[in-house]
Amino acid sequence: xxxxxxxxxxxxxxxxxxxxxxxxxxxxxxxxxxxxxxxxxxxxxxxxxxxxxxxxxxxxxxxxxxxxxxxxxxxxxxxxxxxxxxxxxxxxxxxxxxxxxxxxxxxxxxxxxxxxxxxxxxxxxxxxxxxxxxxxxxxxxxxxxxxxxxxxxxxxxxxxxxxxxxxxxxxxxxxxxxxxxxxxxxxxxxxxxxxxxxxxxxxxxxxxxxxxxxxxxxxxxxxxxxxxxxxxxxxxxxxxxxxxxxxxxxxxxxxxxxxxxxxxxxxxxxxxxx
Amino acid sequence: xxxxxxxxxxxxxxxxxxxxxxxxxxxxxxxxxxxxxxxxxxxxxxxxxxxxxxxxxxxxxxxxxxxxxxxxxxxxxxxxxxxxxxxxxxxxxxxxxxxxxxxxxxxxxxxxxxxxxxxxxxxxxxxxxxxxxxxxxxxxxxxxxxxxxxxxxxxxxxxxxxxxxxxxxxxxxxxxxxxxxxxxxxxxxxxxxxxxxxxxxxxxxxxxxxxxxxxxxxxxxxxxxxxxxxxxxxxxxxxxxxxxxxxxxxxxxxxxxxxxxxxxxxxxxxxxxxxxxxxxxxxxxxxxxxxxxxxxxxxxxxxxxxxxxxxxxxxxxxxxxxxxxxxxxxxxxxxxxxxxxxxxxxxxxxxxxxxxxxxxxxxxxxxxxxxxxxxxxxxxxxxxxxxxxxxxxxxxxxxxxxxxxxxxxxxxxxxxxxxxxxxxxxxxxxxxxxxxxxxxxxxxxxxxxxxxxxxxxxxxxxxxxxxxxxxxxxxxxxxxxxxxxxxxxxxxxxxxxxxxxxxxxxxxxxxx
Numbered sequence: 185x186x187x188x189x190x191x192x193x194x195x196x197x198x199x200x201x202x203x204x205x206x207x208x209x210x211x212x213x214x215x216x217x218x219x220x221x222x223x224x225x226x227x228x229x230x231x232x233x234x235x236x237x238x239x240x241x242x243x244x245x246x247x248x249x250x251x252x253x254x255x256x257x258x259x260x261x262x263x264x265x266x267x268x269x270x271x272x273x274x275x276x277x278x279x280x281x282x283x284x285x286x287x288x289x290x291x292x293x294x295x296x297x298x299x300x301x302x303x304x305x306x307x308x309x310x311x312x313x314x315x316x317x318x319x320x321x322x323x324x325x326x327x328x329x330x331x332x333x334x335x336x337x338x339x340x341x342x343x344x345x346x347x348x349x350x351x352x353x354x355x356x357x358x359x360x361x362x363x364x365x366x367x368x369x370x371x372x373x374x375x376x377x378x379x380x381x382x383x384x385x386x387x388x389x390x391x392x393x394x395x396x397x398x399x400x401x402x403x404x405x406x407x408x409x410x411x412x413x414x415x416x417x418x419x420x421x422x423x424x425x426x427x428x429x430x431x432x433x434x435x436x437x438x439x440x441x442x443x444x445x446x447x448x449x450x451x452x453x454x455x456x457x458x
Numbered sequence: 459x460x461x462x463x464x465x466x467x468x469x470x471x472x473x474x475x476x477x478x479x480x481x482x483x484x485x486x487x488x489x490x491x492x493x494x495x496x497x498x499x500x501x502x503x504x505x506x507x508x509x510x511x512x513x514x515x516x517x518x519x520x521x522x523x524x525x526x527x528x529x530x531x532x533x534x535x536x537x538x539x540x541x542x543x544x545x546x547x548x549x550x551x552x553x554x555x556x557x558x559x560x561x562x563x564x565x566x567x568x569x570x571x572x573x574x575x576x577x578x579x580x581x582x583x584x585x586x587x588x589x590x591x592x593x594x595x596x597x598x599x600x601x602x603x604x605x606x607x608x609x610x611x612x613x614x615x616x617x618x619x620x621x622x623x624x625x626x627x628x629x630x631x632x633x634x635x636x637x638x639x640x641x642x643x644x645x646x647x648x649x650x651x652x653x654x655x656x657x658x659x660x661x662x663x664x665x666x667x668x669x670x671x672x673x674x675x676x677x678x679x680x681x682x683x684x685x686x687x688x689x690x691x692x693x694x695x696x697x698x699x700x701x702x703x704x705x706x707x708x709x710x711x712x713x714x715x716x717x718x719x720x721x722x723x724x725x726x727x728x729x730x731x732x733x734x735x736x737x738x739x740x741x742x743x744x745x746x747x748x749x750x751x752x753x754x755x756x757x758x759x760x761x762x763x764x765x766x767x768x769x770x771x772x773x774x775x776x777x778x779x780x781x782x783x784x785x786x787x788x789x790x791x792x793x794x795x796x797x798x799x800x801x802x803x804x805x806x807x808x809x810x811x812x813x814x815x816x817x818x819x820x821x822x823x824x825x826x827x828x829x830x831x832x833x834x835x836x837x838x839x840x841x842x843x844x845x846x847x848x849x850x851x852x853x854x855x856x857x858x859x860x861x862x863x864x865x866x867x868x869x870x871x872x873x874x875x876x877x878x879x880x881x882x883x884x885x886x887x888x889x890x891x892x893x894x895x896x897x898x899x900x901x902x903x904x905x906x907x908x909x910x911x912x913x914x915x916x917x918x919x920x921x922x923x924x925x926x927x928x929x930x931x932x933x934x935x936x937x938x939x940x941x942x943x944x945x946x947x948x949x950x951x952x953x954x955x956x957x958x959x960x961x962x963x964x965x966x967x968x969x970x
Contacts, residue, residue, distance in 0.1 A: 187599070191601070196474075197495075198497050199520075199950070200517050200519050200520040200521075200523075200648075201472045201473065201519065201520045201950060202520020202521075202523065202649060205521055205637075205648050206520070206648055208633070209637050209638075210634075211634060211638070214630070214631070215630045216589065216592060216627045219596075219604070220592040220595070220596040221592055221595075221596075228599070230601050232601070232603045232604070233603070233604075234604050235467055235470075235474075236469070236470065236472070236570075236571075237470065238469050238603065238604035238605075239469075239470075239579075239604060239605050239607070239608030239609075240469065240607040240608045240609060241467065241469045241470075241609065242464065242465040242466060242467070243464075244607045244608075244609075245467065245469060245607065246466075248603070248607070267496075267497075273771045274495065274769075275494065275495040275496070276474070276494040276495070277466070277467055278466050278467060279464075279466065308499075308514070308517040309498070309499070313501060313502070314502075315496070315497070315498025315501045316495075316496055316497055316498060318497070341520060341649060394864045395654060395656070395657070395659045395861075395864075396860075396862045420641055420645070420646035420647070421638040421640075421641035422638050424641050425641045425642055425644075425646065426645060426646055427645045430644070430645030430652055430659055431659035431660035431661075432645050432651035443513075447506060447507065447510050448509065448510055449509065449510050450507070450509045450510075451507065
């Protein structure tokens with residue numbers, strides 16, 4: 185076909201599959217086009233391994249993973265953090281720990297997208313007492329001494345545009361400009377607080393004290409003043425809504441210290457954060 | 459000759475499931491189902507502000523976060539002593555959020571998780587529709603992932619097969635729209651923010667009601683025509699599915715969707731059903747226990763309100779991270795099949811008539827319902843009836859009324875939250891001390907359905923459903939995969955690990 189494939193292994197470790205579901209919710213770029221069509225002229229995505237949607241099971245699909253370990257021409261998408269406690273015994277796939285699989289795939293691949301906050305920074309399952317010793321992709325790579333380009337697309341879950349937009353940029357122009365925690369600036373370049381439609385309330389000092397009230401949600405726990413994402417502009421699920429529009433505080437889910445420094449979720453943030 | 463077949467990973471489910479089958483002359487004589495991941499959300503919850511539970515527990519599962527968002531909020535309502543103070547509007551909005559997630563899951567499960575066991579994506583003809591032309595163009599690629607490699611046992615005639623491929627793609631849109639409908643009240647999906655203890659976060663307006671109504675109508679048209687037609691064709695062309703995968707035959711539902719103006723009554727009734735005697739009983743939560751005989755935990759069998767087994771990946775004899783929930787010490791299946799059959803046995807409408815009509819059009823008997831085909835059928839019945847009911851709930855909302863009841867967090871308390879996730883009965887149990895979470899236990903639907911053997915030596919529902927099944931080709935156990943997927947397993951809730959010593963001593967025949 186004269187069409188070049190971006191070959192992708194989508195590895196799910198300690199995740200909840202929420203990142204997968206979120207990407208399947210993509211509304212501007214349709215999933216059927218992601219699976220079957222060109223992404224940009226001359227380039228398509230070849231989803232070699234994705235446990236939630238792939239047809240085959242068992243040995244057949246493990247063979248796909250093993251084969252990638254011997255070739256270098258694939259991109260690794262990681263969903264979830266990697267369990268590392270007791271040599272990774274808390275998470276297994278095909279009689280091997282997720283940690284072992286990750287080590288092989290990470291060493292072989294041409295680059296990594298850490299999809300979601302767990303993969304990017306550790307996230308929910310790495311929260312104290314971190315029962316399975318879950319770690320982010322970057323931390324595990326450091327331990328294993330694997331050096332690969334890593335793009336973080338955090339969010340619990342990440343917005344589908346953030347992921348597919350990054351793929352389009354990769355195919356079109358290469359690695360996008362990243363911030364100091366490896367997030368694409370195009371999507372994570374501004375504070376929620378700066379673009380929040382409830383900002384005028386904050387400036388006037390008008391706060392909501394209980395749910396359903398008019399006003400800024402800061403006292404109900406909003407983490408928008410120190411959370412970097414374009415949620416207020418892009419909005420969610422086809423632009424139909426987002427947390428603050430729905431009267432709920434931002435939980436700060438795209439930040440490296442989610443959830444540990446963002447809780448209690450429904451309490452005013454601690455002063456040192458602002 | 460006996461041999462072992464290992465299916466690991468089982469794909470097109472949520473999470474990490476391994477199934478080990480022992481076969482003799484191509485018949486499964488025993489089965490072991492194992493989850494392969496432990497994350498420890500219940501441990502993480504200890505010490506948190508109780509209200510954090512309704513966000514943290516949603517992260518148990520990104521496919522059905524609402525099941526946990528609802529269960530934890532009901533649990534917190536009860537711990538805060540405000541269960542009877544939740545405004546009627548809040549119940550309605552919670553029902554709408556909850557129903558959207560079930561609708562999304564029925565479509566996702568049938569088309570994107572299950573159907574590739576029956577439909578041949580590579581058998582399509584050009585020039586039929588833009589969707590099919592995309593597939594034809596895709597099939598010219600050298601690598602046809604994620605649709606190849608696969609197991610192959612396809613029985614649909616060409617025209618039905620092609621329609622189902624087309625509907626696989628249309629259903630991607632329909633599932634997305636059902637998530638968008640949810641986000642109208644939930645803020646975003648997955649991991650919505652709308653359901654909170656005390657009610658919901660936001661008052662509604664006419665615009666939101668119009669948005670939801672429009673989406674429900676679009677999904678209904680697809681579900682009532684295509685989904686239903688495809689379901690009927692699956693049952694017709696794969697007759698084996700009406701007898702395969704029966705399992706334990708005991709069915710359990712907690713009930714869900716409180717009918718407003720009467721918080722006690724539920725649109726979907728709870729109950730306990732024994733198919734061997736066709737006996738129906740009232741459900742009593744105190745009769746639930748969790749065994750850990752073959753699970754990687756230390757502790758004892760007990761009730762989730764007080765029992766908190768600790769993880770131990772090195773425990774001898776164990777083969778799963780799932781515990782074994784039992785009701786009165788017996789094995790029970792939960793899920794859409796259980797819910798529909800219990801409503802049928804209790805003579806509750808519209809469930810009973812919808813099931814009878816479906817049986818009429820498929821030629822299935824009531825005794826065939828506990829099967830692979832029956833699980834798919836009941837999931838479809840739920841999707842249809844919830845779409846209809848959602849419209850009624852929506853139009854009952856009084857936009858000028860209350861949506862939230864404010865409260866104080868008590869110093870000490872206990873709570874329980876029982877509801878139905880898309881995949882079946884879900885329960886949360888907690889206690890609060892010094893205004894912080896002191897105890898938290900979750901029993902998820904898949905813990906019931908995919909549980910390991912218990913301390914009485916009874917295998918779990920999936921293990922029983924696989925036993926006795928004949929495989930045509932042991933190298934591609936597609937019949938077993940159909941049984942497994944009919945349960946719609948969701949392993950993220952708690953998964954198993956294998957005993958390392960046992961691992962090295964055993965030899966497995968791995969199917970290729």
